[in-house]
Amino acid sequence: MPNVIEALQPTLEGAAMRAVFALPQPLRRLIAGPPIRIDDQELALDAQLLLKLQKLTGQTGLSAETAAKARAGMARATKITAGSPVPGVVVAERSIPTDDGDLPARLYRPREVTETGPLLVFYHGGGWVIGDLDSHDDLCRFLAKHAGIRVLSVDYRLAPEYPFPAALDDALAAYHYAVDNAADLGSSSDAIAVGGDSAGGNLAAAVALRTTRAGEQKPVFQLLLYPAVDATRRRRSRELFGNGFLLTDHDMTWFMEQYSPQESTLADPRLSVLLADDHSDLPTAYVVTCGFDPLRDEGEAYAKALSDAGVPVVARRFPDLIHGFANIRPVGHRFEEALFEIVGTVRAALELHKG
The missing domain is CATH 3.40.50.1820 (Alpha/Beta hydrolase fold, catalytic domain)
Structure with missing residues (x-):
């Protein structure tokens, strides 16, 4: 059973992420926090919300202790963000x-x-x-x-x-x-x-x-x-x-x-x-x-x-x-x-x- 739960985890996290992104704009802004402005630029709400969700799940970067772990991390992230295949x-x-x-x-x-x-x-x-x-x-x-x-x-x-x-x-x-x-x-x-x-x-x-x-x-x-x-x-x-x-x-x-x-x-x-x-x-x-x-x-x-x-x-x-x-x-x-x-x-x- 633990292996099944582990395999399903990225799918469940992906569903939760899409649910958050589907919320009305004021709620998404509330979750993401105040707008981030640096170098006369304002970060897009979608980008800020993604970074906030990643931080909440403990993801801080793309590297890891080993190349194998970093590759596994990217594979997992791909499953989380995947949508339906582009048709045609x-x-x-x-x-x-x-x-x-x-x-x-x-x-x-x-x-x-x-x-x-x-x-x-x-x-x-x-x-x-x-x-x-x-x-x-x-x-x-x-x-x-x-x-x-x-x-x-x-x-x-x-x-x-x-x-x-x-x-x-x-x-x-x-x-x-x-x-x-x-x-x-x-x-x-x-x-x-x-x-x-x-x-x-x-x-x-x-x-x-x-x-x-x-x-x-x-x-x-x-x-x-x-x-x-x-x-x-x-x-x-x-x-x-x-x-x-x-x-x-x-x-x-x-x-x-x-x-x-x-x-x-x-x-x-x-x-x-x-x-x-x-x-x-x-x-x-x-x-x-x-x-x-x-x-x-x-x-x-x-x-x-x-x-x-x-x-x-x-x-x-x-x-x-x-x-x-x-x-x-x-x-x-x-x-x-x-x-x-x-x-x-x-x-x-x-x-x-x-x-």
Whole structure:
């Protein structure tokens, strides 16, 4: 019986969370507490309510004593926040061969999309340590359905078992696989985009940089959701939002220690893409940041570096949101509202490329 109760616990917590979010606005505000304002920004009520509920349940961050415990924590959180699957999306399991073994992958296609079209190779976030195909299943379904594109989600190797640059090696291999097998994936080699959130955004940016500098077929577009792009500096946003806003300062240090334990590698542009000598000629980028995110300032610095180098960039800060909001879409209306704006921009960018 204890095992049954333990298995049901995330489902019960999820039901309780959705019930709280369904309460009238005055009651939700009462539970969340007074509005939080920092740096001339006000935290969205949905985000503040989520953080309050997490605090009440004892969750303080994304890291743990071991990678295994951190992964279990994320898997549990995914079950708690999960909603009904996004309808109208066809999903197929794939396997990507690499020199280091096969990578599990998942191909998403809107049911109504049957002709050749753009493909987004997506790398999940999680500090290069946690996260998998399931943790980002809802996000990838949503991207596919509402951007009207195919999405190939990649389950790259994780640290500390496989430290830097293993994740990047896998990310590059997955991109090359997509280019080489574009027809089989329902796309064409000149219509492959890359994207990811947080650590996945780092991988997407690094793939775009590496393929461009190597003179290879580069991605047509890069979707960078609150990306990590500089492991060498502590910026102001990390000091302002490094505690109490889901991703903590301790989490960031812990993740980097797992992924890149040697200090000499932190300035490697394959990891700290912001530090690359040349950002010119990179693919058009959509850089999304959040106001209450310790990664905010480095993401915006990267958008500026791209723009200064002549790369077409859309830089969008959601001033009222927190790191990781894309993974908790089913919980709060504000998270989904922001995602609808994101998919609209992605759809428009890819349509302009086709034109």
